[in-house]
Amino acid sequence: MRAFTALIARDLRLSLRIGGEALTLVLFFVMIGVIVPFAIGPDKGQLARLAPGIVWIAAFLSMLLGLDRLFRNDDDDGSLLLFRHAAIPLEAIVAAKTIAHWLLTALPLLVATPVLAILLAMDFESWWRTTFSLLLGTPALVAFGALGAAVTVSLRRGGLIAPVLILPLCVPVLIFGVGAISGGSSGPALLFLAAISLVVSTFAPFAAALALRVAGD
């Protein structure tokens, strides 16, 4: 367990020291909220109606952008090889890195949602629901993302492949995530979203660790 938390702390420290990658991601997230009113017109009623979907898509795209960093740096400097021979299993290491990645890429987005809420004319109720469904849904997105990143880590030109692979898998997350917003705070969609997140984040580390082992052979 100490190694597990140490890994999370290491990833957080590395990312915070390299300087503001998390902030860049938040910037991208907010910028989508800035772009959309130009694309569909600044009509407040229409914006408010579309806002939950826009926030979800913005979060989705930001998560895809950040994916490549999950294992790439460790593969470049050889840490990934060391991890394979570490005292704790590779699955646990992948899980720790996934948690750290969630803290670095999903949590800042959740913190930034109020800005988007103002830009997109959301009221408090729909902002709160969107944030809550994002909180429940992003672990599944990150877990699928870890799988995509692990599968493409040995590819030099894998930047585009990982999103293409995991996007179709993430469709249910999006369906239930947006469904949970309109369906109220205790509807079945919210429970489904939570279930998907739990199941995916349980199984994804095993699949991702398997992919890392295969890629390293």
Place this chain on the structure above:
Amino acid sequence: MTLDAAAKKSNWFSRLAHPGQFLSWSRPLVLPLAVLSALLFAIGLWLSFFASPEDYQMGDMVRVMYVHVPNAWLSQFVYGVMAVSALGTLVWRHPLADVAGKAAAPLGAVFTALALYTGALWGRPTWGTFWEWDGRMTSTLVLLLIYLGIIALWRAFDDQLRAARIVAIVTLVGAINIPVIKFSVDWWNTLHQPASIFTAKGPRMPLSILTPLLIMAIAFTLLFLTLHIVSMRTEIFRRRAETLSRQAALSAEAN
């Protein structure tokens, strides 16, 4: 079974699946399979055009079903073949399994695209829309995207042996979509009609419609098998040619 017999049996199986052996035993299979599927297509098409009744609501449009349903069935069957090959690659590291998986992916993508296309052509006059975000259509579209992603992943790797095992993992993860497609009509009761052939009470259609449908389904499946074997043979030849050209380059360098 004695140990000796077990060894003999495994030999028989592994001999059957060795790439070189596969080339020799599959060669005489291609033509009969092609002829058989062409024959079944002729019978099935004749039956579905001339010997099956019009629908009392849809009229002649119901005949789209004889193409749509086999394609939709194959879109999932081919993924099943890929999932089994993925297991073969990951568990037994079987050299033929990754060839089978690689050859099946483009075929599955085409069958899925055809299922969606014929479904759209059928849906326009009967439902009044080419496309609806209904559970089964959406999950089939997701299946097509998974196929295309897998093809893209195959093409991204230079080393085909490593690619095979990575693609196998993705294939197995993507397999969760197959039960979703199967049960989507029961979970979300929207536009697409529910299961009507394999139900607990037997098929819910008369024999005059069921017979051409089944013949067409078998014909399409045989077509897939033919194309699959041909494209597996091509893939094996392609890998051999690659090895030969590498050896030639190596010996040219040595001289």
